[in-house]
Amino acid sequence: MxxxxxxxxxxxxxxxxxxxxxMVLDLDVVRDNYxxxxxxxxDTRVFYAVKANPAPEVLRLLAEMGSCFDTASVAEMEMxxxxxxxxxxxxxxxxxxxxxxxxxxxxxxxxxxxxxxxAEVEKIARAAVATDVPTGEIRVFCRILCDGAGADWxxxxxxxxxxxxxxxxxxxxxxxxxxxxxxxxxxxxxxGNTEAWxxxxxxxxxxxxxxxxxxxxxxMVNLGGGFPTKYLKAVPGVExxxxxxxxxxxxxxxxxxxETIIEPGRGMVGNAGLIEAEVxxxxxxxxxxxxxxxxxxxxxxxxxxAETMDEAIRYPxxxxxxxDATEPCVIAGPTCxxxxxxxxxxxxPLPVSLxxxxxxxxxxxxxxxxxxxxxxxxxxxxxxxxxx
Amino acid sequence: MxxxxxxxxxxxxxxxxxxxxxMVLDLDVVRDNYxxxxxxxxDTRVFYAVKANPAPEVLRLLAEMGSCFDTASVAEMEMxxxxxxxxxxxxxxxxxxxxxxxxxxxxxxxxxxxxxxxAEVEKIARAAVATDVPTGEIRVFCRILCDGAGADWxxxxxxxxxxxxxxxxxxxxxxxxxxxxxxxxxxxxxxGNTEAWxxxxxxxxxxxxxxxxxxxxxxMVNLGGGFPTKYLKAVPGVExxxxxxxxxxxxxxxxxxxETIIEPGRGMVGNAGLIEAEVxxxxxxxxxxxxxxxxxxxxxxxxxxAETMDEAIRYPxxxxxxxDATEPCVIAGPTCxxxxxxxxxxxxPLPVSLxxxxxxxxxxxxxxxxxxxxxxxxxxxxxxxxxx
Numbered sequence: 001m002x003x004x005x006x007x008x009x010x011x012x013x014x015x016x017x018x019x020x021x022x023m024v025l026d027l028d029v030v031r032d033n034y035x036x037x038x039x040x041x042x043d044t045r046v047f048y049a050v051k052a053n054p055a056p057e058v059l060r061l062l063a064e065m066g067s068c069f070d071t072a073s074v075a076e077m078e079m080x081x082x083x084x085x086x087x088x089x090x091x092x093x094x095x096x097x098x099x100x101x102x103x104x105x106x107x108x109x110x111x112x113x114x115x116x117x118x119a120e121v122e123k124i125a126r127a128a129v130a131t132d133v134p135t136g137e138i139r140v141f142c143r144i145l146c147d148g149a150g151a152d153w154x155x156x157x158x159x160x161x162x163x164x165x166x167x168x169x170x171x172x173x174x175x176x177x178x179x180x181x182x183x184x185x186x187x188x189x190x191x192g193n194t195e196a197w198x199x200x201x202x203x204x205x206x207x208x209x210x211x212x213x214x215x216x217x218x219x220m221v222n223l224g225g226g227f228p229t230k231y232l233k234a235v236p237g238v239e240x241x242x243x244x245x246x247x248x249x250x251x252x253x254x255x256x257x258x259e260t261i262i263e264p265g266r267g268m269v270g271n272a273g274l275i276e277a278e279v280x281x282x283x284x285x286x287x288x289x290x291x292x293x294x295x296x297x298x299x300x301x302x303x304x305x306a307e308t309m310d311e312a313i314r315y316p317x318x319x320x321x322x323x324d325a326t327e328p329c330v331i332a333g334p335t336c337x338x339x340x341x342x343x344x345x346x347x348x349p350l351p352v353s354l355x356x357x358x359x360x361x362x363x364x365x366x367x368x369x370x371x372x373x374x375x376x377x378x379x380x381x382x383x384x385x386x387x388x
Numbered sequence: 389m390x391x392x393x394x395x396x397x398x399x400x401x402x403x404x405x406x407x408x409x410x411m412v413l414d415l416d417v418v419r420d421n422y423x424x425x426x427x428x429x430x431d432t433r434v435f436y437a438v439k440a441n442p443a444p445e446v447l448r449l450l451a452e453m454g455s456c457f458d459t460a461s462v463a464e465m466e467m468x469x470x471x472x473x474x475x476x477x478x479x480x481x482x483x484x485x486x487x488x489x490x491x492x493x494x495x496x497x498x499x500x501x502x503x504x505x506x507a508e509v510e511k512i513a514r515a516a517v518a519t520d521v522p523t524g525e526i527r528v529f530c531r532i533l534c535d536g537a538g539a540d541w542x543x544x545x546x547x548x549x550x551x552x553x554x555x556x557x558x559x560x561x562x563x564x565x566x567x568x569x570x571x572x573x574x575x576x577x578x579x580g581n582t583e584a585w586x587x588x589x590x591x592x593x594x595x596x597x598x599x600x601x602x603x604x605x606x607x608m609v610n611l612g613g614g615f616p617t618k619y620l621k622a623v624p625g626v627e628x629x630x631x632x633x634x635x636x637x638x639x640x641x642x643x644x645x646x647e648t649i650i651e652p653g654r655g656m657v658g659n660a661g662l663i664e665a666e667v668x669x670x671x672x673x674x675x676x677x678x679x680x681x682x683x684x685x686x687x688x689x690x691x692x693x694a695e696t697m698d699e700a701i702r703y704p705x706x707x708x709x710x711x712d713a714t715e716p717c718v719i720a721g722p723t724c725x726x727x728x729x730x731x732x733x734x735x736x737p738l739p740v741s742l743x744x745x746x747x748x749x750x751x752x753x754x755x756x757x758x759x760x761x762x763x764x765x766x767x768x769x770x771x772x773x774x775x776x
Contacts, residue, residue, distance in 0.1 A: 019488075051724055051766045072724040075767030094724050094766070096669050096684045099745075100407075117671035119744060145673065156726040158682075162674040189726075281484050283505035285533065286550040294546075296484045302760065306690075309697070309727065336439055336460040336482050338544040338577075339697065356507060357487075372690065373763050375770040378439045378482070379463030382763040 001318070001363060002026045005274050008388050018359075021277040021299040023385045025053070025366050027061055029272035033238075034065050037227075037264060040242030044260040047091055049225055050076045052265030052367040053273070057387040059083035062268075070263040074104045081108065093184075093263065095120060095143055095159050102127040106138075114184060114222075116143045116161045118172045125176040135177035141222055142166045142173075143184045144207070146200045151188025151226060152312055160185065163203040167210040174216050182220030182258065183207050190266060190313065191226035194236050194244035198251070205252035221249075222261040229270025231364045232314050238267070266367040273366025275299060275383070279358045280334055293329045295350055297360065300333010300340040304383035305362075306372035308342040318361040321351035335378040389706070389751060390414045393662050396776050406747070409665040409687040411773045413441070413754050415449055417660035421626075422453050425615075425652060428630030432648040435479055437613055438464045440653030440755040441661070445775040447471035450656075458651040462492045469496065481572075481651065483508060483531055483547050490515040494526075502572060502610075504531045504549045506560045513564035523565035529610055530554045530561075531572045532595070534588045539576025539614060540700055548573065551591040555598040562604050570608030570646065571595050578654060578701065579614035582624050582632035586639070593640035609637075610649040617658025619752045620702050626655070654755040661754025663687060663771070667746045668722055681717045683738055685748065688721010688728040692771035693750075694760035696730040706749040709739035723766040 005024045012018050037046050047070040048062050054076060059069070060083045068089040069080045080090055087109025092102070095116040102113070102124055111133075115121050121140065128135045145160040161169065170180040183204040187196040201221070208218050223245060228235040249257050281296040299305060307313040317331075328347030333340035342348075354360075373382035393412050400406050425434050435458040436450050442464060447457070448471045456477040457468045468478055475497025480490070483504040490501070490512055499521075503509050509528065516523045533548040549557060558568035571592040575584040589609070596606050611633060616623040637645050669684040687693060695701040705719075716735030721728035730736075742748075761770035 049724075054764075054767065071767070073767035075764070075769075079767070094722075096720075096722050098666070098668055098686065117669070119669060119671055123744075156729055156732070157673060158720050158726045158729055159724075160673070161671075165674050168675065278486070280486055281505070281507060283507055283549075285545055285548070285553075287553050287556065298486065302694075306762075332484075332546050334482075334484050336437075336547075338546045341544055341546055344544070356511075371763060371765045374694075375759060375761050375763050376442075376463070377759045379442065379459070379461035379467070381463075 001274055001361060002029060004028065004388055008386070009276055018276070020381070021275055021303065021383060023273050023275045023304065023365055023369055023383055025055065025058070025269070025273040025385060025387045027057060027272070027387060030058055030061055030269055031065070033268050033272070034062060034067060036238045037262065037268070040238040041245065041260070041262060044223070044262050047093070047261050047263045048268055049263045049265030050080060051371065053269045054079055054371065055385060055387050056083055058269060074101050077105060077108055077110060087111070097123065099123040099127050103131050106131045106133045111137055112139045112181070114143055115140055115169060115173070116159060118169055121169060121173045121176060121178065125178060136179060139179045139181035140170070140173045141182040141184050141220060142169045144200070144203055146185040146187055150191055150193035150196050152190035152192065163207060166207045167214065170211055170218065171214055171216060180211065180216050180218060182218045182222060184222030184224060186224035187226040189226055190228045192228060192233070192235060194240045196226065197223060197245050198248045201248040201252045208258070218258070220259040220261065222263065225263045225265050225267065227264045227267030229266050229364050229367065232316050269366040270364050271366060273369065275304065275362040275365040275369065277360050277362060279354060279356055279360060282354060282356055292347065293327060294332060295329045295354065296332050296334060298334050299383065300335055300342060302335055302337065302340055302374040302377045303333060303380055304369040304373040305333070305342060307368050311343055311345055314343070315365060316363040317348070317350070318363065319351055319354055319358060321353045321358065324351040324353045326350055327352050335380065337378070389662055389749065390417060392416065392776055396774070397664055406664070408769070409663055409691065409771060411661050411663045411692065411753055411757055411771055413443065413446070413657070413661040413773060413775045415445060415660070415775060418446055418449055418657055419453070421656050421660070422450060422455060424626045425650065425656070428626040429633065429648070429650060432611070432650050435481070435649050435651045436656055437651045437653030438468060439759065441657045442467055442759065443773060443775050444471060446657060462489050465493060465496055465498060475499070485511065487511040487515050491519050494519045494521045499525055500527045502531055503528055503557060503561070504547060506557055509557060509561045509564060509566065513566060524567060527567045527569035528558070528561045529570040529572050529608060530557045532588070532591055534573040534575055538579055538581030538584050540578035540580065551595060554595045555602065558599055558606065559602055559604060568599065568604050568606060570606045570610060572610030572612060574612035575614040577614055578616045580616060580621070580623055582628045584614065585611060585633050586636045589636040589640045596641070596646070606646070608647040608649060610651065613651045613653050613655065615650070615652045615655030617654050617752050617755065620704050657754040658752050659754060661757065663692065663750040663753040663757065665748050665750060667742060667744055667748060670742060670744055680735065681715065682720060683717045683742065684720050684722060686722050687771065688723055688730060690723055690725065690728055690762040690765045691721060691768055692757040692761040693721070693730060695756050699731055699733055702731070703753065704751040705736070705738070706751065707739055707742055707746060709741045709746065712739040712741045714738055715740050723768065725765070
C-alpha cells in the first residue's frame, strides 16, 4: 500500500465512485522494481513477462526504462510494439505456438524463440521459409524441465524437455540453419529459495559442453522468472537472488559465463497493485457458536483471484478494523459457483468486527489478476484496473 | 454433434474462417431439452440457470417457450428482461447479494429471492423500504446444505445453511413482513444419481412441518439444478429424474405436494454446444520410447475449459482420426501457465496419428465455457460463441 494508492482510493470514495472491486497499480513501484533487477543482475537482460500484467502504462514505462519483453502470443507482441519497444527486444517465449503465429511474429521482426522439442524447431524453420526470413537470423533457445522445489506456485511438466534431450533439439535447430542460442528453464513461480537456480545452471552447463562437442557453440542462459513478490511471508530481496545466481554461474561456467536473461513478471508488478473489494456478506452455516464464519467478498476466483486455486497464493488482506480481535474465517467470492472459495482448507484470520459493506484491501495483487478475470461469469464484469 | 453444427463447421472451414477455437451452439437442442424438462416434470416451473450460458439467442428462445430464469446478478436480470421475459419469471438465486443490487432488482420488478442467513433477509427488508416495495410482495426461499454425493462437480458448503437453521431464517423473514415462501437445495452439478433428491426432500418436508408449527405456511420447494449432460459416461434421461423426484415428493409430502421449481443449466444447454479447437503441438518430454505424449490444444483452462479444474469434467473429444490406434496422452492448453493442463492425472486416449494442425471437436461444451473464459490471458481472446 503506497501513499499514492491510499490517496487515490480516498478520492475515489469521496466522489462516490467506489462501486465494484478495483485494482490500483502504482507505476512508481514498477519503476523501483525494474531498477532493483537491473542493479542486482547488472550483466543480465531483463525480459518482462508481459502476461503478468499487460497494462499499456506498464509496458510503456518498461520500454522507456530499457526493458526487453517475454511474450506468449502475437497479441502481446503487438501491445509491446505499440508501447514503443522495438522487435529486437521481444522474445516469443511460449513453447506452444501455431506455425502461422510464428510467421506473424517473424513478419513483426521477432527473432528470438523458445522451443522444447524438434517439432517446434521445424515449425520455425518452415515459417522462416514462408516469410522469407533468413534462418540464420533466428535464435532459438531450448527450455529444460526443472523440479520447482521451493516455489509456492510450482510448475508442472508442461514446458520443457529433460536436459538429456536438449542437445538433440538444439542440434536439430542448428541443422535447419537456425542459430542454436541457448538454454532456458524456470525454477517455479514465487520461488522462495535463492539457491533454486543452482541445479538448473548445472544442467545448462552440461548441455553447453555437450553441444560444444557437437560443434555447436551456445551463448545464452535464460534464467526464467520465479522472483517472488511479498504476500504474507517475507521473501528475500532481489539482491540475494542476484548474488546466488552469480555464484551459480561462476560455479558451473567458470570464467566462461554466458549471456543471461531473466523474465520477471510477478517480481516486477506484484507488489505494485492493490485490490479494493467489499464485504458482501458475513454469515454462519449453523447456529452453533463454534461454527466458522464465512466472509463473502465481491471478488473471487473468477473475478481476478484465480491464483487462490488450491490456496496457492495467500494474499495479505487489510481492513479498517485491523487491531480488533480476529477469528479464522472461510473467504469466498460472489458468484453462484461453489468452487469460488478463496481460503477454506487453511482458514484466514479476519477481525470479528468485520461487517457487511466494509472495504478490504488485497495486497500484492499487481500480477496475474486482471487478465485472469472471467469475461462475464454470472454477469459480473471483469476486474477493473486503474494505473496511477 | 448435430447435422446443423457439422454443416456450419464445414462451411466455416471452406471459407477459410476457422482460425481460433469456437463454440457452436445449436438452438434446436436447447428447444428439445426444454421440452423434455417440461414434459418430465409437468407440475414444476423451469427456471433456467442463466449463468450456464447467457447467450441472447438462448434467453430469447427460452423466454418464448415459457421458461422462467434463475439469475445471479443484476446484469443477468437485465439480459433476461431484454430477451423478452417479464420480471415475475425471474428469481435472484444468488444467496450473496449487495443490498444495492437487491434494490436494483426490486426496481426491475423482481420479487423472488434466495437467502441462507438472517443477515441476507435483513438486507432484503431494508432494500424493500428503500425502494418503496411492500414487503408482503416479496417471496423469500431459504437454501439448505446438501451433501452432493454422486455429483461430478460436487458443491462446497458455500451456499445454504444446515436444515436445522432454515426455520429460524424463514421465521425471521416472516417477522420482517416478507413472504416465507419455501426451501431450496442443490444436489450437486452433473448429478448422476436420480435418487439424490430424496434426502434433501426429507429435510425440506421437516422444515415445512417446523414452520407450520410456528404458524408459517411454506408453499414451494426449489429442487435446484444438477441435471447432467452427457460427457463420456452415459447419464440417465430427464424422465428418470422426473419420476424419482415425484416419488420423493410423494414420499415426504404425502398428498400435500408443494409447488416446485427446477433450475437446470448444464442439463439445458450442455449438449447443445460443441467446441472446435486445433492441435498446436504434439511432443514428448524425453526421447524414451515409453514417454507419454503431450497434446497441446489452442483452448485450455483459461480459454473456456475451466471445468477441467481437478479434471472434474471429462469432455468427449472427437477427431478426424478416430478409429486409428490410440494411446493415453496428457492434454494441455496454449497459455504460458503451467496449471493450464486439462488431463494429466487420468491420461486421455487419443489417436496416435493425431498431428499438429488437426482439428478436434469437444462435445458437451454448451454450458459453463464461454463465460468462464479469461478476458485476455496471455493475449488470447476469450472463446468465441456462434449460435445457430
